[in-house]
Amino acid sequence: TVTTGAVTAETEPNNSAPTATPIVTLAAPIGVRSGFLETNDLDYYSVAVPERSLLHISADSDPERDGASHNIVVDLIGPSGSTVYLTANSSAGGQPDAAAEGFGFIVASNGTYYVRVREASGQTGTYHLMVATCVIPELPKLRNVKATSSTFSFSLPAAQAYGFGVQSTIDLNVWADTPCDMTCADDLVWLSLPIGGDLKKFIRMRGLWRPPPE
Numbered sequence: 001t002v003t004t005g006a007v008t009a010e011t012e013p014n015n016s017a018p019t020a021t022p023i024v025t026l027a028a029p030i031g032v033r034s035g036f037l038e039t040n041d042l043d044y045y046s047v048a049v050p051e052r053s054l055l056h057i058s059a060d061s062d063p064e065r066d067g068a069s070h071n072i073v074v075d076l077i078g079p080s081g082s083t084v085y086l087t088a089n090s091s092a093g094g095q096p097d098a099a100a101e102g103f104g105f106i107v108a109s110n111g112t113y114y115v116r117v118r119e120a121s122g123q124t125g126t127y128h129l130m131v132a133t134c135v136i137p138e139l140p141k142l143r144n145v146k147a148t149s150s151t152f153s154f155s156l157p158a159a160q161a162y163g164f165g166v167q168s169t170i171d172l173n174v175w176a177d178t179p180c181d182m183t184c185a186d187d188l189v190w191l192s193l194p195i196g197g198d199l200k201k202f203i204r205m206r207g208l209w210r211p212p213p214e
Contacts, residue, residue, distance in 0.1 A: 001056050001132040003032050007063075010035040010043055017081030017114050020044035023131050030132040034063065035117060037072070037124055043117045044077075049133050051110045056132040057088075059117055062098035063128040069099040070125035076105055077114040085113075089120060106136065142205075143188065152203060153192040158184060166193060169202045178203070 010033050014021045023031035023045040035043050047055065057076065062069035073089040088101040107113055115131055145154045168178040180191040193203070 001030060001058075001130065003030060003130060007032045007034045007128060009033065010045075014044050015042045017044055017046075017077065020046040020114055022046050022048075023115065023129065024048060024133055026050055029134070030130075032128060032130045034126065034128050036126050037070070037117065037119045039119075039122055039124055041119065041124075045115045045117075045129060045131065047113045047115060047131055047133065049107060049110055049113065049135070051135055052137075053107055053133045053135050055105045055107060055113070056102075056130075056134070057105070057115055058100065058102035058130045059088075060098060060100050060128045060130075061091075061125060063126060065098065068125060069097075070123040071099060071120040072101060072127055073118050073120045074101045074103075074129075075116040075118070076103075077116055079111040079113060081114060092120075144190075147195070150194060151192055152195050153190065155188040155190045158187050158189050165205070166191065167204050168193070168195075169204075172202055175204065 008031075011021045013019050021033060021044070023033050024047040025031075026048050033045060037043065049055075055076070057074060059072055059074045061072045071089075071092050073087060075087050076085045077083060078085055085107075086103065086105055088103050091099040091101060115129065117127060117129055119125075142154045142156065146152075166178050166180055167175040169175045178193050180193045183190045195203075
């Protein structure tokens with residue numbers, strides 16, 4: 001995620017989901033806001049996504065780099081405004097390096113989600129919050145899956161097959177793109193790959209960036 005330009009300040013009051021400060025909209029998939037946490041303060045930010053999306057969330061508790069970092073906590077909250085999907089609270093304030101929180105999270109469907117910034121230990125201080133979204137397509141459903149001692153084969157709808165590749169691994173740690181034999185018939189793309197020899201028996205689909213429309 002790359003951000004440019006001046007950082008916009010939060011809009012108070014924003015201590016609940018209904019009063020959340022917008023940080024990501026359907027027209028602006030990346031946003032940065034500056035904020036200040038009072039004692040027992042809660043700052044809410046709204047994140048609008050059009051469909052299944054990856055959220056990239058990062059918070060910096062010492063944007064001025066003056067050594068006055070504090071122990072911030074970041075919550076990702078669902079469209080209901082109350083269900084907490086994930087809490088990031090791994091760093092402590094008062095350290096030589098600025099305390100920060102960051103994570104990625106895939107939300108399953110369109111809607112407005114919320115990012116909440118709060119203080120873990122009753123301190124006060126400034127922070128910067130960055131949120132970015134990226135729509136990711138659903139993986140196509142595999143059809144006609146077959147396996148033998150030496151090959152693994154399946155088919156995909158032709159309209160979906162162009163957006164994905166196949167990877168395999170022997171240990172679930174290191175994945176590599178795997179060449180496949182490919183044929184087309186009846187609006188389906190048929191793929192077949194060997195699973196013998198190096199015993200690469202774990203297979204997954206890998207999403208690819210779709211080309212822009214011509």
